[in-house]
Amino acid sequence: MNTLIKLEITRTLRNKKFMFFSVVYPAGLFLVIAGPQGDSVVSGTGGLTMGAFYMVAMASFGALTAVLMGNSERIAKEREKGWVRQLRLTALPGRGYVLAKIASAAVVSLPSIIVVFLVAVAIKHVHLAAWQWLALTGVIWAGSLCFAALGVAIGYLANGDAVRPITMIIYFGLSILGGLWLPTTSYPQWLQDITTWLPTHAYAGLGQAIELGGAPHGRDVAIIVGYFLVFAAGAAWLYRKDTRKA
């Protein structure tokens, strides 16, 4: 099992395109969006500056990219090619494959979070207390598990050709509507009412609460845990369904 996780990480690190999109791209996007803006406060965030707001948004976005895109497409393709079947002929327990996927995605998501933080500190001079940095990293990292489960579910739901468009729609939909690319306060009120229920909105909310010096809001935690349970249950159900038809 450890060898499988190690191998999953090795091959992900070898995949330059994927590493670019999950590690360099969010940090680059942070520079493009937050770079030219002054230190004005983003309205409706309780006093976060542009730099601080986008730092959490892009770190969350990077982690989301790493865990969602990696898992869904890989799993769908490997199911189609028969690698999943081959693994079932080994002594690896059935859940081992999925757990290895989630574990390796979690390893890759960590650098994508940290690179955004480093860029934010260096270029936008974001200042936070030591505990805040640690808490931010921990919370964004842990929260990404919710989307890792979603990625697994999509991987078992869709097949080879369909998986990319489906992942893209969900990925961009959740990112934009959830306020990872721009503050949802700029959306019309009816849309804002919807977006507060999205997992990505709650995800960014976790980090923003810490930046403001407090603990994450109970509502955000509840939403993200709720989605995690739904996605994990869906993934488990789809996985079992797939196993039955081999």
Add this chain to the structure above:
Amino acid sequence: MKTTAPPATAVASFADVSKAYGRVRAVDGLTLDLHPGETVALLGPNGAGKSSTLDLLLGLRTPDSGRISVFGKSPQAAIAAGHVGAMLQSGGLMEGVRVREIVGLACDLHPKPYPVDEVMDRAGIAQIADRMVDKLSGGQEQRVRFALATAGAADLIVLDEPTTGMDVTARQAFWSTMREQAGQGRAVLFATHYLEEADAIADRVLVLHKGRLLADGTAAEIKAKAGARRIAFDLECEIDEAALRGLPFLASLSLSGTTVRIQSHDADATVHALYGLGCYPRNLEVSGLGLEQAFVAITEAEEARTS
């Protein structure tokens, strides 16, 4: 050809196993035992249920009825215990890794692994150990699959069309490795559509047709079961076709020019009666059917019986 008396303990057994997909009965009341040290070929036309049978044996599918046990356990438990090594046609490989890494993974996952280098040597992939898995030819991929199936000390090796995509040399090397494995007391079960492979390698041949077991025996027994031996001769006198068709134990008869070809259930009796016809046969040849013809004869007879 060795004839093995069935030992008391079966490696794997199917007891009245059936599996249907919708209306299609892929496996229909299959009962059979595999024994240690046996090399068994599974033959059948496309759609005969070969792959379904292997899937059931490996626990990739569950039967609708009947019981399958492998080393006295469920197929899944037997695989988890490392009793079974399998190579499937549909088994894909992990992409983005090197040959050595994927073989290393298989060894690591096996409860009783062999050293990685030994496994690669045996599969003939030591020279391509550092190649990326995605850049292999069909034959090389097949050998990597074989390495995955033999990464540890399994007691039953299951192979689905193992030599597809291999050239003649690779195929020979493959089977000599397989014979070694069987020589160490392992059971080997392989599905193939190369009948000469079954004839040359298997101690026992199973013929499947529409999910049912039509024949189970040595290649020689299967050939005998198909009935038949071939008799060919030339006639220089006037050919009396009606008299020829009246010969005993005739399965079929064909005439081309002065040459007569007969398939007979009892060649000795047919030839004896032939001399009684008063026309002297020249260039008389009596030969057995190849496994291929026997196979065709058995499945055709079954088609005729069921339709």
